[in-house]
Amino acid sequence: MSRQQNTDEFLEWLRGQIPLINYMGFKPLQFDGNSLTMSAELAPNVNDKGTGFGGSLATVATLCGWSLITLHLRSLGRDDDVVIRDSHLEYFLPVTEDFAAVATLPDAEALSAFNQRMDRKGRARMDLVIEIRQDDKVALRLSGSYVALEKKR
């Protein structure tokens, strides 16, 4: 199966698991093995000012990071739980059009440490910065700590 097929199947799986995202105008995910782009239409995600609702922006950014780690673990043949532990959200600019959150895996050294920790301890933390950009400016930045945990059998 191609990576895009895998990614499309992942979004279908997500839609079945998390009912809310079916009402958020998600577009197909883009994943190159290192960065994940999660895009959504503005219309279902507006606030009272007609711009991006903070809850929607936070949701897409949070889920983008979560999905990147989940896809990474699956690429290693693993099936772990991933949870968000902590996040810091900075809202810089109103979002006035369809938007995309982008998350990128840490550098090779940090990623390798994460992978080894998962193998040895069955539990590891990954810190990610996820951004929603518009016109080359950061509209929202999420700095988040996620934890992956081996599933209890």
Add this chain to the structure above:
Amino acid sequence: MSRQQNTDEFLEWLRGQIPLINYMGFKPLQFDGNSLTMSAELAPNVNDKGTGFGGSLATVATLCGWSLITLHLRSLGRDDDVVIRDSHLEYFLPVTEDFAAVATLPDAEALSAFNQRMDRKGRARMDLVIEIRQDDKVALRLSGSYVALEKKR
């Protein structure tokens, strides 16, 4: 009009402004003039583990603080824009049942400073801590900075 009628009308208005919340199983708001409780059903807000989806929890908590400030300003006869500027979210425990976010206005002194600043400058910040509790424990804590701004005419 009674306060509960006012609060019910406010939620109806919100539902018209922010389409996403119509898919989140919101229950009637409770507002006593000082604290706002925003409750939602678990079922439409689950994640892949059947517990509260982080995006939903973040959304309800963010909106609870935003709504409290908006209701407060309306009680003063004001109609301002309110935006979230910055938030820190700590996820302590999985949410396994219908949940409620609670936000409380700052003490009288801080509130009076906020009100005066709005009157004088047309712009003021309010910091709030919003919690989702379950079984007397904090499941999610949002520490957020909101900014109220006089609407441009």
